[in-house]
Amino acid sequence: MLTALAVLGGFGLDLLLADPAWMPHPVVWMGRVITWLEKVLRRLFPDNPAGQRAAGRVLAAVLPLGTFALAAGALALAYRLHPAAGFALETLWCWQALALRGLADESGKVYEQLAREDLPAARRAVSRIVGRDTQRLSAEGVAKAAVETVAENFSDGVAAPLFYLLIGGAPLGLAYKAINTMDSMVGYKNERYLHFGRAAARLDDAANYIPARLAALLWIAAAALGGFDAKNAWRIWRRDRRCHASPNSAQTESACAGALGVQLAGPAWYFGEYYDKPAIGDPDRPVTPGDILRADRMLYLAGLLALGLGLAARMGGLLLWELL
Numbered sequence: 001m002l003t004a005l006a007v008l009g010g011f012g013l014d015l016l017l018a019d020p021a022w023m024p025h026p027v028v029w030m031g032r033v034i035t036w037l038e039k040v041l042r043r044l045f046p047d048n049p050a051g052q053r054a055a056g057r058v059l060a061a062v063l064p065l066g067t068f069a070l071a072a073g074a075l076a077l078a079y080r081l082h083p084a085a086g087f088a089l090e091t092l093w094c095w096q097a098l099a100l101r102g103l104a105d106e107s108g109k110v111y112e113q114l115a116r117e118d119l120p121a122a123r124r125a126v127s128r129i130v131g132r133d134t135q136r137l138s139a140e141g142v143a144k145a146a147v148e149t150v151a152e153n154f155s156d157g158v159a160a161p162l163f164y165l166l167i168g169g170a171p172l173g174l175a176y177k178a179i180n181t182m183d184s185m186v187g188y189k190n191e192r193y194l195h196f197g198r199a200a201a202r203l204d205d206a207a208n209y210i211p212a213r214l215a216a217l218l219w220i221a222a223a224a225l226g227g228f229d230a231k232n233a234w235r236i237w238r239r240d241r242r243c244h245a246s247p248n249s250a251q252t253e254s255a256c257a258g259a260l261g262v263q264l265a266g267p268a269w270y271f272g273e274y275y276d277k278p279a280i281g282d283p284d285r286p287v288t289p290g291d292i293l294r295a296d297r298m299l300y301l302a303g304l305l306a307l308g309l310g311l312a313a314r315m316g317g318l319l320l321w322e323l324l
Contacts (some may be wrong), residue, residue: 010094099157151256160211222301257281
């Protein structure tokens with residue numbers, strides 16, 4: 001019961017406060033550990049494909065397992081000291097594992113700059129939330145990038161953390177964040193990380209496999225609740241959900257594209273290299289700045305649905321366990 005309440009409290013704090021800049025965040029420390037471990041492991045293992053793959057496997061095992069163990073130990077100690085201390089710490093970590101309000105706020109800043117017709121500022125704003133190169137983007141390209149990241153990051157910033165928080169509390173939720181952070185730092189198919197980052201990328205794919213599909217269904221339900229085209233969201237999701245190199249990234253993007261009646265994804269530049277990625281959705285109309293706000297509306301609705309259904313599933317499972 002306390003874990004469910006901590007998840008509810010963490011979700012509420014995320015909605016109210018997002019991630020205050022002054023507050024130390026576990027992901028920052030995870031990033032520092034990843035950087036340190038990469039340096040150490042690259043020195044310890046041979047500088048060849050097999051050696052770097054082995055080093056990457058060590059990183060992919062040590063970081064999430066270490067995160068889980070440290071979080072579980074600290075939480076057990078806090079609860080032993082006093083139930084209120086344990087509950088407060090778990091609520092804090094549940095809050096920090098979620099990124100709904102922050103995602104909406106950052107995408108909203110992109111909308112504000114586009115509404116002012118300040119394209120350079122809009123490019124800078126969107127560069128904070130996307131991994132692609134933004135200096136070549138048109139105004140429509142900036143809006144499209146913002147919509148895509150809202151849809152895609154609903155899965156790994158809201159739905160997946162909730163999924164793991166509700167199963168295993170803050171320790172499992174933070175272990176998921178470690179996996180996701182690791183993938184965002186080393187899970188690239190470029191010369192530096194093609195071998196070293198392979199295990200991290202595959203682990204992230206596995207960790208997100210179920211949550212990404214649940215997130216897509218939640219997005220379609222949110223489209224229906226928000227007055228968007230849920231029927232088309234379902235159609236495009238069924239058709240285009242595999243139109244990405246990752247097995248998970250196109251799940252929510254396709255649902256969002258269908259709900260809005262626009263085309264997302266397509267070719268893009270990353271770190272100065274051109275990638276001819278497939279498009280998602282139908283080009284029924286151009287993507288506009290207003291689509292960012294529409295995507296944010298579905299983001300909030302889908303997040304609330306995820307919370308409500310997740311809490312109901314957890315409480316139902318606990319009740320069934322007691323009855324058995």
